[in-house]
Amino acid sequence: MRPIHKVVILGGGTAGWMSAALISKVLGRQVAIELVESDEIGIIGVGEATIPPIQQVNAVLGIDEADFLRETKATIKLAIRFENWGQIGESYYHTFGTAGRNLGFCSFHHFWTRAQKLGIPGSYWDFDLNYLCAKSNKFAPTNGNDPIWDLPYAYHFDSGLYGQFLRRYAENLGVVRTEGKVADVQRAASNGDIMALVLEDGRVVAGDLFIDCSGGRGVLIQQHLGTGFEDWGHWLPCDRAMAVPSARFESTLPFTRSIAHGAGWQWRIPLQHRNGNGLVYSSQHYSDEQAADILLGNLDSPALDAPKIIPFRTGRVRQQWNCNVVAVGLSSGFLEPLESTSIYLIQSAITRLLHLFPHAGITSELVAEYNRQSQLEMELVRDFIILHYHANQRQDSTFWRDLRHMDVPDRLARKIALFRHNGALVQDQYDIFMEPSWVQVMMGQGIMPEDYHPIADGPSDDELRTQLAQLAELKARPLSQLPAHDRYIDMQVARRS
Numbered sequence: 001m002r003p004i005h006k007v008v009i010l011g012g013g014t015a016g017w018m019s020a021a022l023i024s025k026v027l028g029r030q031v032a033i034e035l036v037e038s039d040e041i042g043i044i045g046v047g048e049a050t051i052p053p054i055q056q057v058n059a060v061l062g063i064d065e066a067d068f069l070r071e072t073k074a075t076i077k078l079a080i081r082f083e084n085w086g087q088i089g090e091s092y093y094h095t096f097g098t099a100g101r102n103l104g105f106c107s108f109h110h111f112w113t114r115a116q117k118l119g120i121p122g123s124y125w126d127f128d129l130n131y132l133c134a135k136s137n138k139f140a141p142t143n144g145n146d147p148i149w150d151l152p153y154a155y156h157f158d159s160g161l162y163g164q165f166l167r168r169y170a171e172n173l174g175v176v177r178t179e180g181k182v183a184d185v186q187r188a189a190s191n192g193d194i195m196a197l198v199l200e201d202g203r204v205v206a207g208d209l210f211i212d213c214s215g216g217r218g219v220l221i222q223q224h225l226g227t228g229f230e231d232w233g234h235w236l237p238c239d240r241a242m243a244v245p246s247a248r249f250e251s252t253l254p255f256t257r258s259i260a261h262g263a264g265w266q267w268r269i270p271l272q273h274r275n276g277n278g279l280v281y282s283s284q285h286y287s288d289e290q291a292a293d294i295l296l297g298n299l300d301s302p303a304l305d306a307p308k309i310i311p312f313r314t315g316r317v318r319q320q321w322n323c324n325v326v327a328v329g330l331s332s333g334f335l336e337p338l339e340s341t342s343i344y345l346i347q348s349a350i351t352r353l354l355h356l357f358p359h360a361g362i363t364s365e366l367v368a369e370y371n372r373q374s375q376l377e378m379e380l381v382r383d384f385i386i387l388h389y390h391a392n393q394r395q396d397s398t399f400w401r402d403l404r405h406m407d408v409p410d411r412l413a414r415k416i417a418l419f420r421h422n423g424a425l426v427q428d429q430y431d432i433f434m435e436p437s438w439v440q441v442m443m444g445q446g447i448m449p450e451d452y453h454p455i456a457d458g459p460s461d462d463e464l465r466t467q468l469a470q471l472a473e474l475k476a477r478p479l480s481q482l483p484a485h486d487r488y489i490d491m492q493v494a495r496r497s
Contacts, residue, residue: 001361004031008197008207010182010220012037014159015329015346016213017166018057022350024173025061027357034176036197036205041181048269048276049077049256049340050154051432052096057347061169066495071165073272074157076139076254076485078130080339084260085445087393092444093255094339096152097130098436100471106455109439110423111464113452120465124443126472134255138482149478154340156256156269156276178205185224193324194220209324209362211353212331221317221327228318229333235386235408237399238264238336241310242291243278247301254485258338260392261294262286263399265338268300272489275301280336285399312336320374321367326353333378338385344432348377377430383412384433384441391416391445416447423449 007023009016012035020035058068068074079095086092100108112124125131129151133139142151171177180199186206188195196206212220221227233239252270259266264281279295286294292307316333320326327333328349335341352373356366390408394400408416411428418424419442425435459467483491 001363002208003360004208004358004362006032006034006207007209007211008205009033009035009211009213010037010197011035011213011215011329011331012167012177013163013213013215013329014166014343015215015331016211017163017170018343018346019211019213019328019350020170020175021061021166021173022057022347022354024170024175026354029174032176033170033174034178034205034207035170036178036180036182036199038179038181048159048271049080049156049267049337050343051340052152052154053344053347053432054154063169066492068155068157068165069272069489070493072155072157072161073274074155075252075270075272075489077154077156077256077340078134078139078151079255081134081255081257082260082388082441082444083257084394085258085265085388085392088396092440093125093128093131093134094437094440094444095125095128095130095134096154097128097150099124099131099439100127100475101148103455106453107423107425107435107439109443109449110452110456111468113423113449114456115464115468116448118461118464120468122468122472124440127468127475129475129478132476132479133482134253136479136482137251137253137485138479139254139485139488140482142478144478148474151478153254156271158271158273158276159343178203182219185220187224191323192225194224209326209358212325212327213329215330216312216334218317218327218331220325221320221322221331225322225325227322227327229313229315230318231313231315232382233314235382235406236314236336236389237282237284237403238280239312239314240283240288240291241278241280241312241336242288242295242307243276243310244295244299244307245304246275246277246299247304248272248274249301252486252489256340259298260394261298262397264291266295266298267337272493274304280338282399285397316375316378319367319371320349321370324362326370328353332374335378335381335385338388339381339433341381341432345378345381348432349374373430376428377432379409379411380428380431380433383409383415384431384437386412387416387438387441388445391442391447393446416442419449420447421449422451423453 079093083091142149182197183200184198186196196204257268263285266279269276281291312334320332389403
């Protein structure tokens with residue numbers, strides 16, 4: 001064992017520079033940090049949408065929201081609108097909010113389920129402030145004392161600009177950037193640890209702990225350590241993405257759109273200066289030419305460039321931490337950006353490393369615990385994404401029919417069965433999606449509870465009807481006070497920290 005005095009990060013982009021920024025901010029000068037990247041190697045952005053924990057990164061780094069919005073061309077994200085995922089023509093929202101008001105032992109959806117059985121009209125989403133704001137195209141942070149008016153949000157942003165933003169931040173903290181490509185590595189004969197990177201021009205970059213942010217190439221974790229890969233393509237058969245920017249809308253919407261097609265789905269992400277668009281698809285069902293026709297034929301504004309194809313393989317490396325190398329970002333595995341988890345998984349990997357950061361040296365116990373948590377977290381995200389595909393009622397293609405009838409992971413099968421029978425959900429440790437998320441996707445795609453918790457029988461029929469009407473009115477009350485989404489962005493961008 002040797003103390004960790006220097007961390008070497010291979011690769012830039014969001015993964016590399018977020019790693020550099022967080023480690024340098026938290027550990028300060030206790031470790032030296034050198035990031036090796038090459039301008040000749042392109043950065044692949046798999047998504048420009050995030051989930052609310054991105055605010056924790058900004059808070060730790062002390063980043064002012066106005067500066068962040070201005071530098072990354074960001075907009076607000078309150079939800080994802082899923083279109084054609086249940087049946088063609090149907091849509092629902094997965095918001096970051098919580099519908100209604102929960103009691104200690106009984107969540108709101110149990111009361112709503114009882115109301116549906118009584119024939120009381122109304123949508124579950126009528127009780128969700130995030131949904132109401134998304135539909136009204138309004139936003140401003142809410143600061144009320146009552147959690148019923150909480151408005152959790154994330155961002156859409158330009159991932160290229162975000163990487164540059166983090167680079168400036170990290171270099172200001174003393175992170176050293178080295179331009180170059182890796183030609184070879186030096187490894188310890190005793191235990192196989194990587195001792196140094198050897199660059200093409202002969203320079204040697206030594207370190208004690210290495211973070212592999214080299215993308216799908218996995219230069220250290222796979223090419224040199226041969227860690228192995230667990231393939232999840234039998235559950236998630238899409239293996240290609242095609243991305244293209246288009247001109248911005250006159251008005252930017254505070255939500256992402258996910259539109260299912262015959263063998264995949266299309267994203268639409270509004271930014272201040274343009275729109276991000278892409279198609280995730282199965283190469284067994286679409287040729288690249290067919291995919292391009294679908295993508296370009298379904299743009300809401302003129303394309304600004306030619307489509308870019310991004311092949312991928314769904315799954316995870318068998319050990320995210322192997323020897324003295326930690327894989328972060330695409331080098332650790334890939335899950336399609338259906339629920340905007342790509343950047344979060346980078347954040348989570350670095351946060352986990354900081355919690356388990358070795359002091360006197362790397363131990364097998366630290367490595368094992370890091371890998372245990374990483375595996376469970378990624379499997380839970382995988383299961384949530386599988387749910388979207390599996391819970392469909394489409395009849396238009398073999399792609400959707402096969403997914404509806406496939407065998408899903410046991411944990412997901414139990415979760416679906418439990419919810420279907422009585423509306424119960426059990427929160428798994430390290431699951432980043434809370435109960436409201438599971439409820440929205442299940443009910444949004446037709447998995448409805450057959451029964452509900454007995455507490456929901458507390459109010460009489462008339463009392464329940466009155467309480468729901470009052471709750472819907474209470475949830476909608478902030479709308480009249482909130483500015484339009486674009487107005488909020490304009491005010492923040494104009495403000496100087």
